[in-house]
Amino acid sequence: MIQQADVGIGLVGKEGLQASLAADFSITKFKHLSHLMLWLGRLSYKNTATISKFVIHRGLIISFIQFIFSIIFYNLAVPIYNGVLILGYSTIYTNIPVISLLLDQDTGFKNVMKFPTLYKNLLKGRELSIKAFLWWFWKSLFQASVIMIGAVIIFENIFLKIATITFTVLIFAELLNVYSEVINTLFNFSLIKLINFIIFIYF
């Protein structure tokens, strides 16, 4: 039965370890089940869903930028970013903020344990639905269009510096996206406080 289930949870009992060894998760006391499901399981699902959406967005936006670049510059079949930039974009420039989403908590431990019905909403699968995917698809398309078309409008002699401009904007936009998706920010950090801090340092 434990192996037929999507996720098997085994209890270490006096009868032996058979059930717990066959399970995906093993707990020592039955009271730990609520903590495992309502707190750890719930957070794991929500944060994994958010990270998946970010990874999809990260890949789509760079594809759309390449697509729009080719359209704007007379169907030029040249990659806008070279291999080093693409490698940097998918590793050191965007990985750490996206991974920091793992530490995010949408509500406190007490609330989750007090209102187990919060878990029920996850069963609807809205976090990773077709609608959610289309929303992030649209977000990628919009941001890529603004970055490329905006760069062409705002900057002069764009062609020679297109990679520099759009890549820098892309990094900033990705960091801002992470900022707006994180619910429980560390040290109660807000954009206004950052702006105040920059103004304070500058003057």
Added chain:
Amino acid sequence: MFFSIMGTLVVYLLSITFLDSILDVDFIFDYKSILKTLFLAIISWLPFYIYHVFKYKCYPEETDKLNLIEIK
């Protein structure tokens, strides 16, 4: 989150100094281009942030409501 974002910015700004054959480093550090770059980044991000705030204020999720009660 704050440290990861700031860390990434520092890593980016440090690494582009080594990528001067690929990126125009002097151009990136020019204050006019910094302002224009930030403007573009904010324009591409702001509509979604406004939507996010609007949704939070007008149609909050159950967890948001609980968080508000906890703060009060």
